[in-house]
Amino acid sequence: MSPWNQSARCQRRRKTFARNNTIESCEQRVLLSGSPMIEIANIDGTGNNLINPELGSVGEQLLRLTTPEYSDGISSLAGDERASAREVSNAVVSQTESITNDRHLTDYIWIWGQFIDHDIDLTDGGELGEQANIAVPTGDPYFDPDGSGTELIELTRSQFDETTGTDSGNPRQQTNSITAFLDGSVIYGSDEERAAALRTFSGGKLKTSDGDLLPFNEEGLPNAGGTSSSLFLAGDVRANENIALTSMQTLWVREHNRIADELAQQHPDWNDEEIYQQARSIVRAELQAITYNEFLPALLGQGAIDDYSGYDASVNPGIANVFSTAAYRLGHSLLSPELLRLNSDGSVADEGSIALQNAFFRPDQLVATGIDSLLQGAGAQLAQELDNFVIDDVRNFLFGPPGSGGFDLASLNIQRGRDHGLADYNQTRVDFGLSAVTSFEEISSNPDVVAALMSVYDSVDEIDVWVGMLAEDHVSGSSVGELMQVVLVDQFTRLRDGDRFWYQNLLGGQALKRVEQTTLADVIERNSNVENLQSNVFYDPSVLYFKVPDNGQQYSLHVRVDRGDVEIMDRFSRRVLASQSAETVEQIIIVGRDGQQDRIFIDNSVNQKQVADGVVAWGGHGVGDSLSVSGTNRNDRIEIQSDQVEVNGQSLKYAGFEKLNVLGGRGNDRISAGGRELNVTLNIYGGHGNDHIVGSAGNDQLFGQKGNDRIFGLAGNDRIEGGSGNDFLSGGEGHDRIKGGPGNDRIQQDDRKPAKKNHPKPNIDRVGSVVPSNDNVMNYDTKNKEKKCQTTSSQQPSSQMLERFEKLGAAMLKNLFQHT
Template identity: 35%
Template sequence: MARYAMLYFGTVGLCVISSISSMDEDSFLNTTSITNLIVSSYQESLQTLVEKAFQSRQRRSSRAPSLGGFTFGQQAEPETLEIGRAAETFHSTLQVLDQKLKQRYKRDITETGLLSWEHVELLAELSGCPPPAHPAICQDSYLSKYRSINGVCNNRYNHFWGAANIPLTRWLPAQYEDGVRQPKGWNAGRLYHGFELPTPKEVSKKIMGSSVKCEDDTYSHMLVEWGQYIAHDVTLTPQSPAAGKPGDDCLNSCENVHPCFPIQVHDKPPNGQGCMPFNRSLAACFNGLGPDVWQALQQQQMNSITSFIDASVVYGSSPKVNEFLRDLGGFNGKLTVNAHFRDPKGRAYLPFEESLQSVCLRGREKAACFRAGDGRVNEGLPLIALHVLWLRQHNRIAETLQQLNAHWNAETIYQETRKIIGALHQMITMRDYVPKIIGQESFDNYIGPYGGYDPTVDPSASNVFATAAFRFGHATISPLVRRLNQSYQEHEFFPSLKLHDTFFSPWRIIKEGGIEPILRGAVGKEAASVLPNKLLADELTERLIVLAVPQDMDLASLNLQRGRDHGLPGYNDWRDFCGLERIRTLDDLKEVVSDASVAERILEVYKHPDNIDVWLGGLVETFLPGSRTGPLFACLIAKQMKALRDGDRFWWEAEETFSQAQRKELGNVSLSKIICDNSDITEVPPDAFVFGKYPSGYVSCDTLPPMDLEAWREEKSQDLKRCGSPGQIDNGDYILLKLAGKLVTLYSCYHGFRLTGGDALIACEGDQWSGKLPHCEDIL
């Protein structure tokens, strides 16, 4: 078992244990005795966690394979799971420590001043949390050329800001029932302002579900689809895998046993379970010094992808995923494409996921899933279509850049193309999408014109943005996925589909007309409108498909439970945060909701205004003029978007990111033009987000301004002419840089290899490259 513990949780902290565990515990509580208690608590916690993990592995190996056992699209990357396990060890140790303190000293771990920062750091080290990196690692000037794939070192002084696998930031402290990690609603009978919280299912059934969705004649459904797509570029909160006693796998238990937090269903169906399964979000590791010790001890949730709008949805947020998506063997800077299928014009599709756990649906049959930079790509057909567009756009640009700059190697072509694709994601989102969502007035007040990169701004995604505010779009999802022909009418051969028939069905793209019918349906049909009495379509509250769960789920309940899982403060606290007046009475609520009957139902269900969940409260507010959100969500979304822009050193408008000529060409591009260039669609609205009834307002693709990549033409430098092309290495590549006035080659290896036997940096000296050519050694 000890060997298994080292394999499962690593060996971090063993040297600390050996130097501390021999100390005698003092009879009174001081720094030394607390240290001893931390070590003994860690050892007890580790033993318990290892036993649970071992039992879980045994159960999985004895269980027959079935669809319910597959969770493709929700699987966290190994490094994410490793950090999550360390965080789980941290909090498990904290629980044991709290019990010891109460039993032996009648002290509570929540007492101010009881634990110091040194104690917190010891807990983190023992648990296996990644140590803080030295700030000097981000100071090298060559880090200025391209952003890292995992977001590290975007900020040279706070190198984890915005990076993958860090905690979602807290704009307000978490509110847990035990102060540390127990979600709201964890303890039966717990009262909030004199009342129990309603179950999420009760809120969903009495307030949120709707059998009818009205249409918004201002914006197209593409506004909805882009919202989901760009949300997947900014946040992904992985779920915690269960590792407890038999029955605690969250599918077969209705008890709150960590990490299971089931959603209670009081009117359960015949022969059905009295709950919907729910796994809590994966915990994040303590991440450096903060405002106080207590906040470091509270459970935080992880963003497993980069927070930046950087097209990580295309390229991934880890070296392993990134290189799995690249066509490294083609030496052309392109992304890999599907080896089995193309559309009738020879255009590429996304490659298939090769994992054995890749299980998408074709009726009752299992089918292959597509692979992309984000694992949620297969959730719906419009989402897949957008992923296909950007795959094709990358490869089109890479091919043109290779023709313009024959002296560029594959790595340079790839990185320059990735840089352009990221810029287009930023521009379409901030210029064309965000003002329509929060309204131009809110955009001007909260975000304003770009003033350049600000290294004091933390661009990390916030918990309330990821878990509540940016989920406003769930209420705009239509119960139908429209498929239209060339005249933007119902398709003769591939009719529109009910939403639940499109979940995890990528085969429909290949076998049923490609991406064109779906894209026409997105730009050629109105978005669903949001009314307080018509929030989420029944397709989402009654028939949501989650591959890992063998029963229909309810998106509204899942969102409400997720907010409670994360300890989000209530609706009124966030109104305070945004400088809005608190809701104290029914009349106050009626003023912000605009539908008196809905306001009455909300207070009837919640009993007290301070009990209202922030996602519901923000969703029912009356829209601001020219927006699709009320004042609370406009504030929270704007605050996050401003941080993503101002705190990104590689933002497309930053002075050093692109030349003036390149910025001008990027500014010509629209989502409509990208649709034209990468599909068989020939007529589009100039703005893909604005609805127009065909043919009124539609234009020929030929009339839309292109992006002239001549602005990226780069003449071969005199240094490169003198020294020639640098040596190529197997399982790695290089980029060219100017350092201290010299042309320098920076070598790096692909994932799974490390540089050895030579110099990472080789300079052009005279007419030759100085230094020894390195090679890449396999480390897997």
């Protein structure tokens, strides 16, 4: 593990929370039952919606949000004229070398992703035994090495609602075998029999085995991998699939029991059932908070999902077929070929790391070594890139070698989409309100990916939706493409808004704050011997991640490099809130709060340091957030775009801010928004030097300050001030206010016709001067292409006036730092 120094304050916060945190019974804003305790959700998901009690419950149909494309319009596999799923897998999905992701996401991104996937959807194989076998291309090096041309990868079609699939007006609909809600069913089960088998019925706790591991399946309940008592038993049948997943399952059983112990201590009058149900409710809330506060922002980018506005009984929280069968199978691309097992000091554990292909259905590995080294290693290793490639461990060796249980997970995903009659990639785009693509090049900018797609698909209208989603170029600031993001945002928004037991709908006061502040790192460290984790384990230790505390206080953050450390300091209290050795920082991520005014200033020392992967800043949902970015004392080139500012090539990605302040510093700077449309109010301060400043398409404030500057407002109603020096100032289109300042300035206006009838005043600029100067004002007549010049003053400014102006400029800059 790389050397990494989290600030002492952040370490203290986690250790103090783990040591002193007391669990309160869940508070409700409005008590639903009149009981002093929260209303308890049914284990099978029924009754969550009081109007439609079955919504989101076990056995409900997967939602058909896209056009069904069964080949016969009723139930036969879609894409009967497409290349076989294995052929597509070989051509498009085969990965020959490790490709780690470029956003510093760790293995926790797929471990947590799989864990919550097993909480919200499961489609069993159908009882009718219908086959959807996958044809293997002749001579396939893994599945047909002898070139027989007769090999098949066997696959059974999914379970479906047998009242469907009768005609084209009633096509086949698959069902969800577990609850759709993010409710902890992965831990507790979705039926009473399994839930009971997992409980001790003493002190509200769940069963464990030696080593505080999961209990073994001594009840012989259904389990992926068989009913053997050598396999662990958990709320979901897939808990043994790989030992990283099993470790996460184990962690949350421990968290439940930890909470149960504290509740029992605080409430000695509570019985087993009361403790169990309250602990279950708190765990449910923590799962929800971590997923929406950490996991989804890491995967989709900050702000992808709108703020929570309350429970909506009209929202169906059910799982969409295209989500579970295509979009959310994105994690298969993220899988690492090796599971890293580390000690807390970063050294490799005695048991060594383990290849993923050797980690399937191996509870013996955890019995021998426990879960700590896996949890430590997952936070230190980068996941693979989310792209159209999948590692061999699951593409050729899933559950064993070919011919001995081996399977191709990519082929399964493609064939399962056809089994479910999913719409093709282009039709899915249209169904979700996006425009259809007309060429393969519109999907990916990578010519190799385009060539691979073209080798197996004759048209963009034939692409299997899972393949097309993975092949897409990523949305800026995200690890997913456009269509995948739309599908994921839809699903996770409905899961939240359609859940009456959503934690923000039920909790209030300190209970809500404690849940909101809980991170996955907290849960790991208080239930294991794992230490020194980064504050957000979804990003690797080279990321300095800081989330502004939501504690009602005002913060004005100053990000700087000081004495070899990157520091995030509060300008109000002058306290350092987070720091990390500058040598280990490759990216800085700052997350603001929703509904509060956050002010963030990126110091010129950060831009001089040239952080390898730049800065990411999210202001949060709300109004009044401001971001200030400072150039260096050299000649800077600063480009301002709608989602990022580049300072001498270093990227600062931003979103969620209402005001953007760009400061040039000393030097002859070129600062340009290029007339682009921005979603912020832009203020540019040139500073010392002869600067070249170009505004955006909006209403900007552009200040040259000291030096001979050239300022172009372009579109919008701009305020332009040259400052001291001989400046050239051009307002461009719009109602501009232009002041020259001390010096011999040239001011260019435009003299356009008056606007429409309801605008009696001509659309012209107002020109003034802070102090008398030799200003040459040019009224530029766009119709006659003539310059009409006039001199506004011939009086030279006195030295006292110049000094006064410089003080005024310094005061403006100081005011900016204090109040933006």
